[in-house]
Amino acid sequence: MSSSAASSTVLLNRILTLKESSPFVLALDNIGQSSHYLTNEFIYKIKSTTSAPVSILYLSYETTNKPEYADEFLLCLGKPLSYIKDHLSKKQQITKTLIIVDSFNYITDDDLSEFLATLFSPNTTIYGTYHLSVPTVKNHQTPNLPSLLTRLQFVATTIFEIKPILIGIDEEEMEHAISNFDLPIDLSNSSKFEVELTYRRASGRSLIYQFTIDTITHTYELKQNDSQKDQSTNENELLENLTTFNLTTTQKQKLARDQVDLPFLEAQQSMGSMGGAIVYEFEKDDDYDEEDPYEDPF
Structure with a gap:
């Protein structure tokens, strides 16, 4: 399945x-x-x-x-x-x-x-x-x-x-x-x-x-539906001999892709109630200008 x-x-x-x-x-x-x-x-x-x-x-x-x-x-x-x-x-x-x-x-x-x-x-x-x-x-x-x-x-x-x-x-x-x-x-x-x-x-x-x-x-x-089956089959056939390298994804790769979690998107929390802002968390090894107020992480 x-x-x-x-x-x-x-x-x-x-x-x-x-x-x-x-x-x-x-x-x-x-x-x-x-x-x-x-x-x-x-x-x-x-x-x-x-x-x-x-x-x-x-x-x-x-x-x-x-x-x-x-x-x-x-x-x-x-x-x-x-x-x-x-x-x-x-x-x-x-x-x-x-x-x-x-x-x-x-x-x-x-x-x-x-x-x-x-x-x-x-x-x-x-x-x-x-x-x-x-x-x-x-x-x-x-x-x-x-x-x-x-x-x-x-x-x-x-x-x-x-x-x-x-x-x-x-x-x-x-x-x-x-x-x-x-x-x-x-x-x-x-x-x-x-x-x-x-x-x-x-x-x-x-x-x-x-x-x-x-x-x-x-x-x-x-x-x-038959149209969905034909569409997935045709896509695989088109990608199969198109290049010398592999363009398709295996079942293991598809499962890994579905499990990817984007950690800095607040839109994933509370079903989007926080909006779609992208939040970046500073770490101690990050390079920033301490004298620039716009780059002050704190």
Whole structure:
């Protein structure tokens, strides 16, 4: 396994076990593949690998029965936001809490900001699903307001776009079949599926990976596009016979390059909060002019 594949799999595991700092995890499913198995994998990883207790609060808009893994279950369909606020205000969130929202589609555009503000807290991770196949109704009173999906994608720190594994059918044919509700049997209830993971770091940089997740064996396989494979192969072939000396880097050299730490960049500390200044520390053997005030290291 390459270093990039290993690091991406580690990131996925850390997100699923709530060890990675990601307060809002958004799952995007469709009629071709639901988020049911991804949710179960989330719960499995938390229960099996997390030593600290995690309280699970389930906010239901389309689920009638309480899941076995939920510590608390609230029926929120048709209830005002004050109902959820009152419940959260009474609860002291001393331990880490996972709030599961089974469907964001029932939240109106006007209530989304207040709804998310009600749920966010330092010890809380929000995990919710948005159904892409559900048609939306445009709000004519605020036509310039971004859609609910756009705002959710903007706020989310981690996005799972869930897709079925297509065998013998391409993506365009699949979209046409979904639009006509002409789906193969058990297509939307497969324990093995594909996800496109988008993780946003605190610096603003987005990391995008594609995985094949098997929830039966709990294994994750990193997918690589054919274009990426061809590009890496072509680069190696071009550099191979270009000169009489070696221009490529070995795997050992790549690992050593990734581990290089620039000691004088304060931007590496506190995730860039100190700015990007380059700081040089004087040593006793350095040559400087003692009479020049601009060169006085002290």
